[in-house]
Amino acid sequence: MKPLGPIPSGYAMIDGELAIAGRTASALVAEAGRTPLFVYSGALIRRRVGELYAALPNRVALHYAMKANPYGPVLELMSELVDGFDVASAGELELALSAGVAAERISFAGPGKRTEELEAAIRAGATLNLESEGEAIRALEAGHRLGITPRLAIRVNPDFDLKGSGMKMGGGAKPFGVDAERVPAMAREVIASGAEWRGFHIFAGSQALNAEAIIDAQVQALALAADLSEQIDAPLPHCNLGGGFGIPYFPGDEAMDLAAVGAALGEALEAVPQVLKHTQFCVELGRYLVGEAGVYLTRIVDRKVSHGETFLVVDGGLHHQLAATGNFGTVVRRNYPVAIASRFDEPGDEEVSVVGCLCTPLDRLAEKGGFPRADVGDLVAVFCAGAYGASASPAQFLGHGPAAEMLV
Ligand SMILES: *Cc1c(COP(=O)(O)O)cnc(C)c1O
Numbered sequence: 001m002k003p004l005g006p007i008p009s010g011y012a013m014i015d016g017e018l019a020i021a022g023r024t025a026s027a028l029v030a031e032a033g034r035t036p037l038f039v040y041s042g043a044l045i046r047r048r049v050g051e052l053y054a055a056l057p058n059r060v061a062l063h064y065a066m067k068a069n070p071y072g073p074v075l076e077l078m079s080e081l082v083d084g085f086d087v088a089s090a091g092e093l094e095l096a097l098s099a100g101v102a103a104e105r106i107s108f109a110g111p112g113k114r115t116e117e118l119e120a121a122i123r124a125g126a127t128l129n130l131e132s133e134g135e136a137i138r139a140l141e142a143g144h145r146l147g148i149t150p151r152l153a154i155r156v157n158p159d160f161d162l163k164g165s166g167m168k169m170g171g172g173a174k175p176f177g178v179d180a181e182r183v184p185a186m187a188r189e190v191i192a193s194g195a196e197w198r199g200f201h202i203f204a205g206s207q208a209l210n211a212e213a214i215i216d217a218q219v220q221a222l223a224l225a226a227d228l229s230e231q232i233d234a235p236l237p238h239c240n241l242g243g244g245f246g247i248p249y250f251p252g253d254e255a256m257d258l259a260a261v262g263a264a265l266g267e268a269l270e271a272v273p274q275v276l277k278h279t280q281f282c283v284e285l286g287r288y289l290v291g292e293a294g295v296y297l298t299r300i301v302d303r304k305v306s307h308g309e310t311f312l313v314v315d316g317g318l319h320h321q322l323a324a325t326g327n328f329g330t331v332v333r334r335n336y337p338v339a340i341a342s343r344f345d346e347p348g349d350e351e352v353s354v355v356g357c358l359c360t361p362l363d364r365l366a367e368k369g370g371f372p373r374a375d376v377g378d379l380v381a382v383f384c385a386g387a388y389g390a391s392a393s394p395a396q397f398l399g400h401g402p403a404a405e406m407l408v
Helices: 025-032 042-055 072-081 090-098 115-124 133-146 180-192 211-232 260-272 287-293
Strands: 012-014 015-022 037-040 060-065 082-087 106-108 127-130 153-156 196-202 238-240 278-285 294-306 309-314 337-342 350-355 363-372 380-383 404-407
Touching: 015 025, 025 037, 025 090, 025 294, 025 380, 042 060, 042 072, 042 260, 042 287, 072 082, 072 287, 082 090, 082 196, 082 278, 090 115, 106 115, 115 127, 115 133, 115 180, 127 350, 133 153, 133 180, 153 180, 180 196, 180 211, 196 211, 211 238, 211 260, 278 287, 287 294, 294 337, 309 363, 337 363, 363 380
Parallel strands: 037 404, 060 082, 060 278, 082 106, 106 127, 127 153, 153 196, 196 238, 238 278, 309 350
Antiparallel strands: 012 015, 037 294, 294 309, 294 380, 337 380, 350 363
């Protein structure tokens, strides 16, 4: 048997079934009227946000990187809970505004912003995290055209990366941000142009579980911000320190030590030089806020045996949960946390593979895992489905259509 990933804490059992927010999986499916279904727990999202505010220094604001989960009710909840939103397209900007997030709380990063997107952000009053000199020129021109002072920050491509992170987004040649050595000249021009100078965005990577690596990246980001601000010779209004806090997905993964990260950041902020004394800081997190709060429920449609291997074929698959099948930025396929939701109390002594209903060998939700004996009609739960699930999977592929979603 191959091991399964760790089931996140906060899930319970009622009448032998997996329960989310006090309700059984089958009751939730009955309410939605169908499977596959993503269920997001508001209580688990609140719990996580509370842990972050308790651990992080008061001076550090919390932003939600909404590409992790742009489901409307999740955005509305998050709008009440966190300080700011990071969006990565005009479409996300629109969703954040409709969820009630004030534009002053929104920043917009992402390479290749079209001129219409720059205009939409300037019109709304959101901060643009500029990804290149060319984008700066187009943003300043758009501001003139509209007669609105744009709020501009520069995304810095740092000379370091986040060690051990799943997705590196800094260090070396990158499509993201402006190489650190060119930032001072660019910032001076942005300030001289009369734009509202909003500071830096320094994002070094994603999905790191090692607290030391995150601390190291944060300390380096602070040093870089101080160095660049001294070169620009202007105080820094705002600095987005990135995030990259990871969650355990796979066998052997251990939760990040949040208390250690918070304490180290507190110490590092005590020691910043004068030029950063009045800077507002934030971290921007996606999966850490919502990933473990989501479960994907899918029903077994067929049970079959081939050459001695048993397959449970479900009505969902990679078109909703691409990452769980190992096809979203992972090198080696390993099992996510997966369970039989309708037999949550039974021991997992049968070796089976759970596969999706797509006609491709890539569609494997769990390979040779140990599960209780399950049959047609049983519900399968794939955990860690709250981030990069519904919106990061090819829902149109093979024509089964999107999953239902529900915030409870
Ligand atoms: C994707 C992204 C995030 C969120 O990453 P997570 O791993 O979900 O926390 C934050 N900031 C930027 C700039 C991103 O591109």
